[in-house]
Amino acid sequence: MRVLITGCYGQVGCSLTEQLAKVVNTEVLALDRDSLDITNQEAVNAAVVEFQPSIIINAAAHTAVDKAEEEVDLSYAINRDGPKYLAEAAQSVGAAILHISTDYVFEGNKVGDYTETDTTNPRGVYGESKLAGEIAVAQSCDKHIILRTAWVFGENGNNFVKTMLRLGQIRDALSIVGDQFGGPTYAGDIASTLIQIAKRITQGSEVEYGIYHYSGLPHVSWYDFADAIFDVAVQQKVLVNKPALTSITTDQYPTPAKRPSNSRLNNEKIMTNFFIEASDWKVALNNIQAYTD
Numbered sequence: 001m002r003v004l005i006t007g008c009y010g011q012v013g014c015s016l017t018e019q020l021a022k023v024v025n026t027e028v029l030a031l032d033r034d035s036l037d038i039t040n041q042e043a044v045n046a047a048v049v050e051f052q053p054s055i056i057i058n059a060a061a062h063t064a065v066d067k068a069e070e071e072v073d074l075s076y077a078i079n080r081d082g083p084k085y086l087a088e089a090a091q092s093v094g095a096a097i098l099h100i101s102t103d104y105v106f107e108g109n110k111v112g113d114y115t116e117t118d119t120t121n122p123r124g125v126y127g128e129s130k131l132a133g134e135i136a137v138a139q140s141c142d143k144h145i146i147l148r149t150a151w152v153f154g155e156n157g158n159n160f161v162k163t164m165l166r167l168g169q170i171r172d173a174l175s176i177v178g179d180q181f182g183g184p185t186y187a188g189d190i191a192s193t194l195i196q197i198a199k200r201i202t203q204g205s206e207v208e209y210g211i212y213h214y215s216g217l218p219h220v221s222w223y224d225f226a227d228a229i230f231d232v233a234v235q236q237k238v239l240v241n242k243p244a245l246t247s248i249t250t251d252q253y254p255t256p257a258k259r260p261s262n263s264r265l266n267n268e269k270i271m272t273n274f275f276i277e278a279s280d281w282k283v284a285l286n287n288i289q290a291y292t293d
């Protein structure tokens with residue numbers, strides 16, 4: 001297969017690039033923002049026409065949830081227009097596009113897990129622009145997979161695990177939001193999921209295109225997640241002491257962007273159609289040293 005990756009220096013982009021390098025019979029063109037700005041339609045078309053991918057994986061996004069509230073145009077340019085250009089280009093060369101989206105397309109009021117058919121209603125610009133991107137991709141390319149994931153962490157880039165480990169070095173006590181629930185998802189597992197789907201597509205297996213949820217289990221609050229991170233860090237001697245943790249409410253930690261209190265994603269569809277199991281974030285934390293800078 002011939003795979004074009006955008007945003008290759010992001011959390012998921014790095015894992016994808018690393019893992020795809022080991023896949024046999026695969027040509028990879030991994031592009032960072034400097035080599036392909038996805039908001040530049042001409043550049044997108046030129047890259048796709050020249051490389052002739054069978055699969056485009058869009059790992060580029062504007063992921064700064066709070067900043068997005070101010071950077072509205074930029075968020076829509078990167079999260080809606082860029083994916084649309086990539087999907088149109090994919091369609092023009094007969095490629096499939098694998099696009100990553102987010103749990104933040106949901107409002108968060110549901111009791112229970114969100115399935116792919118649940119009504120979306122984002123609470124902020126980031127979620128709105130990502131939802132607009134999903135719609136644009138689905139409308140522009142017949143062969144599309146939209147993978148909604150959540151609470152991404154990996155060895156590369158910035159994420160909650162790294163922030164906790166950094167704060168744990170300098171603070172004796174931390175207050176963490178305990179009333180938002182979701183599934184922390186390891187970037188390496190997102191990458192391997194996308195690669196498995198890409199292989200199925202290029203091997204000619206019958207594939208049901210559309211939206212899929214893929215996130216980590218067990219579902220937890222940010223407080224629970226922090227608690228687990230510090231337990232492993234102390235156990236593995238990455239930290240000497242565990243900071244005292246206090247669970248606080250969202251109201252006690254105001255942020256520019258509102259976030260869903262429940263963004264638990266249901267993973268059944270991807271299990272049924274692709275036999276892909278949910279990511280296990282506890283396993284991904286086993287090598288906690290990997291998340292220290």
Ligand SMILES: NC(=O)c1ccc[n+]([C@@H]2O[C@H](COP(=O)([O-])OP(=O)(O)OC[C@H]3O[C@@H](n4cnc5c(N)ncnc54)[C@H](OP(=O)(O)O)[C@@H]3O)[C@@H](O)[C@H]2O)c1
Binds near residue numbers: 012100101103130
């Ligand atoms: N992070 C999460 O917790 C989370 C949760 C749910 C879903 N997701 C989704 O998962 C996907 C991957 O997220 P991630 O955490 O890997 O993101 P990330 O680490 O923020 O990486 C995004 C990458 O996109 C690049 N980028 C930004 N604008 C671009 C442009 N115009 N053209 C080309 N590249 C551009 C960024 O480059 P610069 O660094 O140079 O800006 C960065 O390397 C995204 O679709 C995101 O919406 C993430």
